[in-house]
Amino acid sequence: MSLDTAATAPHERMQSALADDLAAVNALIRDRMASKHAPRIPEVTAHLVDAGGKRVRPMLTLAAARMCGYEGSAHQKLAATVEFIHTATLLHDDVVDESHKRRGRPTANLLWDNKSSVLVGDYLFARSFQLMVETGNLRVLNILSNAAAVIAEGEVLQLTAAMNLATTEDIYLQVIRGKTAALFEAACEVGGVIADQPEGVVRGLAAYGDALGIAFQMVDDLLDWGGSDGVLGKNTGDDFRERKLTLPVIRAVARADAAERAFWVRTIEKGDQREGDLEQAMALLLAHGTLEETRIEALDWAARAKVALDPAPQHPLRDMMADLADYVVARLT
Amino acid sequence: MSLDTAATAPHERMQSALADDLAAVNALIRDRMASKHAPRIPEVTAHLVDAGGKRVRPMLTLAAARMCGYEGSAHQKLAATVEFIHTATLLHDDVVDESHKRRGRPTANLLWDNKSSVLVGDYLFARSFQLMVETGNLRVLNILSNAAAVIAEGEVLQLTAAMNLATTEDIYLQVIRGKTAALFEAACEVGGVIADQPEGVVRGLAAYGDALGIAFQMVDDLLDWGGSDGVLGKNTGDDFRERKLTLPVIRAVARADAAERAFWVRTIEKGDQREGDLEQAMALLLAHGTLEETRIEALDWAARAKVALDPAPQHPLRDMMADLADYVVARLT
Numbered sequence: 017m018s019l020d021t022a023a024t025a026p027h028e029r030m031q032s033a034l035a036d037d038l039a040a041v042n043a044l045i046r047d048r049m050a051s052k053h054a055p056r057i058p059e060v061t062a063h064l065v066d067a068g069g070k071r072v073r074p075m076l077t078l079a080a081a082r083m084c085g086y087e088g089s090a091h092q093k094l095a096a097t098v099e100f101i102h103t104a105t106l107l108h109d110d111v112v113d114e115s116h117k118r119r120g121r122p123t124a125n126l127l128w129d130n131k132s133s134v135l136v137g138d139y140l141f142a143r144s145f146q147l148m149v150e151t152g153n154l155r156v157l158n159i160l161s162n163a164a165a166v167i168a169e170g171e172v173l174q175l176t177a178a179m180n181l182a183t184t185e186d187i188y189l190q191v192i193r194g195k196t197a198a199l200f201e202a203a204c205e206v207g208g209v210i211a212d213q214p215e216g217v218v219r220g221l222a223a224y225g226d227a228l229g230i231a232f233q234m235v236d237d238l239l240d241w242g243g244s245d246g247v248l249g250k251n252t253g254d255d256f257r258e259r260k261l262t263l264p265v266i267r268a269v270a271r272a273d274a275a276e277r278a279f280w281v282r283t284i285e286k287g288d289q290r291e292g293d294l295e296q297a298m299a300l301l302l303a304h305g306t307l308e309e310t311r312i313e314a315l316d317w318a319a320r321a322k323v324a325l326d327p328a329p330q331h332p333l334r335d336m337m338a339d340l341a342d343y344v345v346a347r348l349t
Numbered sequence: 350m351s352l353d354t355a356a357t358a359p360h361e362r363m364q365s366a367l368a369d370d371l372a373a374v375n376a377l378i379r380d381r382m383a384s385k386h387a388p389r390i391p392e393v394t395a396h397l398v399d400a401g402g403k404r405v406r407p408m409l410t411l412a413a414a415r416m417c418g419y420e421g422s423a424h425q426k427l428a429a430t431v432e433f434i435h436t437a438t439l440l441h442d443d444v445v446d447e448s449h450k451r452r453g454r455p456t457a458n459l460l461w462d463n464k465s466s467v468l469v470g471d472y473l474f475a476r477s478f479q480l481m482v483e484t485g486n487l488r489v490l491n492i493l494s495n496a497a498a499v500i501a502e503g504e505v506l507q508l509t510a511a512m513n514l515a516t517t518e519d520i521y522l523q524v525i526r527g528k529t530a531a532l533f534e535a536a537c538e539v540g541g542v543i544a545d546q547p548e549g550v551v552r553g554l555a556a557y558g559d560a561l562g563i564a565f566q567m568v569d570d571l572l573d574w575g576g577s578d579g580v581l582g583k584n585t586g587d588d589f590r591e592r593k594l595t596l597p598v599i600r601a602v603a604r605a606d607a608a609e610r611a612f613w614v615r616t617i618e619k620g621d622q623r624e625g626d627l628e629q630a631m632a633l634l635l636a637h638g639t640l641e642e643t644r645i646e647a648l649d650w651a652a653r654a655k656v657a658l659d660p661a662p663q664h665p666l667r668d669m670m671a672d673l674a675d676y677v678v679a680r681l682t
Contacts, residue, residue, distance in 0.1 A: 051502055051505070053502060053506050053520070053523055054502050054505040054506040054509060055509075056505050056508065056509050057502065057505055105471075108467050108468070108471060111463070111464075111467055112463075112464040112467055112468060130444070130445075130463070131444075131445040131508055132505070132508065134441050134444055134445055134467055135441070135445060135501060135504045135505045135508060136501075136505060138438075138441060138474070138497075138500075138501040138504070139498065139501035139502055139505060141471070141474055141497070141501075142494060142497035142498035142500070142501045143498055145478055145490075145494040145497060146491075146494045146495060146497075146498055149487065149490045149491050149494050152487055154482065154485055154487070157478075157482045157490065158479075158482050161475060161478040161479045161482050162479060164471075164474070164475035164478060164479075165472065165475035165476055165479055167471075167475070168468060168469075168471040168472035168474075168475045169384055169386060169387050169390065169472055171468045171471070172384070172387040172389050172390050172465070172468045172469060172472060173386050173387040175389065175464055175465065175468060176387060176388075176389050187386070190386055
């Protein structure tokens, strides 16, 4: 989802509080995405990096480390690692989804080609591993390499779950953990580990990132239906057209009568979509109340994220992280 | 290149000498390519792993460690790491090259789709990092993450060097180091590092892998022209059709007169290839003697590989590694 905002949105307050760290992370990113020999690499990467993602993930690493009193600079390397992993997955996602737009600009696979997106993504993955190895912290390496595996597994799972009406809520949860929550979780957890925090704090930070990521992705999936109020907007319905099973649909399918099931089989499994089908799908989600249920689930995960911060030290950055959890679900209410 | 063989080919003798280690590595590969949740992953991977590459790269890691007296089992994890990195790059290469055959079987991108090849490749990269992190050896992590970056950079470089007549011998060397030699080098080097060898031995092993990989790739590039004798076979000319600049062409371009240069501009830069052009290209390579020169370069790199083994301990595996260097260039003489 996009984090558009009032001037005092929590991620903007975090940006101010972490300005020096973020400047160092940006310098590190620019330095490490360079390639003496293959200028195509910084071209492609800069296209994406300059498009200005909000750096939420690296900011979480910086915030987690700083609020735990960390005073070194290894957290900047970890933050850059996290952003590189994120950027690499975006490049590969755009190839897999055959996307043409990302952050309001043409995607790299459109501007250059799929080959460049695949190979530059690989380069960024490799650079991210170099960066994390430089910290010399084996526990951090363990967390981040596990996250990379969960992310890739989730992407493959999403590929095979699409168009499959047998997709369960468990599979959905695993897909969104892979595509979103695993990196949020690792980003927060390594901040605590590098700051040498007790186990309870580290676990709390990991649980915060996991829950925040799940809430974030559920909101994203709900906004693809225009939110929970059942009004389709002009940027809605992509998931239906791409035959992706997100939570509102999975629940509506589970409760479908024979006629409704035939509708889902035709539109999602067989991909035979006609005029009016999107509206019909929406009517079914409303009839079964699954948009509203998904909204409540997202709020629940945001609440869990806040509770998970309990063991962490009192700090203004901790308050901003708590506010961020409210913020990601605020557009739904 | 393919290593077809007499019964006593050096890689077959290595296979016998390392049979127990290789069985453990194969078990590890099978175990780690599994995915509880995404069965597509082991399907795609098994397709490639079972097709039976000769496991040259993991064997180099095992051989390097064992000849240095290593008695633990971490070298098996490193060997599996190396094979996973190799398999991941094959999956991505097939997408980039739009290949339809690999090891005599249809490629994964053809049997499943490009999406699966990209994402399963990512999964194997992530698994390879998990495996190497498990060894807990930071120097090994450093070597392998650097190799991964060199590999990806080399692939991007190859992409931008294709069709570009300004490609120099330096760029060619860097491309083949990236696509082949970097992983050979790292495979050998980590074997010495895990066996806790003195710096001279480790450097020698790395230099052996680098030189072996370069010889290996030069032979491959030469065989694409049917070898050095100037007779085109039925499996020749792919690089010319794909407009890739390998060493024989780079040197012929450097010495071209105006008419010859016009030929290369038309066929390689503009991609306007007509009947008889492949034969004409071959005539130019023969006229400038660049096939024979490339053969001599490959022999020279094989010789360097053998010399690089000097600091390593005397051991039957060391002799087999030396023989392997002769073997990879033997098909050219």
